[in-house]
Amino acid sequence: MRRTEQREHIFKLLFVSEFNTPEEMPEQLQLYFEGITPEENDTEDEKYIREKYRHVREYLEPIDTLINATSKGWKTTRMNKVDLSVLRLAVYEMLYDQDIPSGVAINEAVEIAKRFGGEASGSFVNGILGKIAAGNVKDHE
Secondary structure: OOHHHHHHHHHHHHHHHOOOOOOOHHHHHHHHHHHOOOOOOOHHHHHHHHHHHHHHHHOHHHHHHHHHHHOOOOOOOOOOHHHHHHHHHHHHHHHHOOOOOHHHHHHHHHHHHHHHOOOOHHHHHHHHHHHHHHOOHHHOO
């Protein structure tokens, strides 16, 4: 599975977690992976997706703080859940995943937002991530 496909699965899990309690998520994760075709799901891919999903969830507080500080007039509590899930994943990659260049994280996030979000999702996500990137986010840690 390509990194882009893994990223899309992580995004979908983050989205699902917006509608389930933390207690429900282990079952939701299991159901999600059972629904992926065997060709799409090998053990290493599933391990990577689960691990990165868990890491993003662990860093939600600082990620949301940065998103809220950057998105004037749009707090995370008011954001479209697709846009929010995309932003959380991209900000995690920009801040905490040294293997992913910020430009790649932004481009991939915009593509996911365009595919799954509303008409303005791509530009909304791009604008927020662009502002974050301009602030040298790798130094934010």
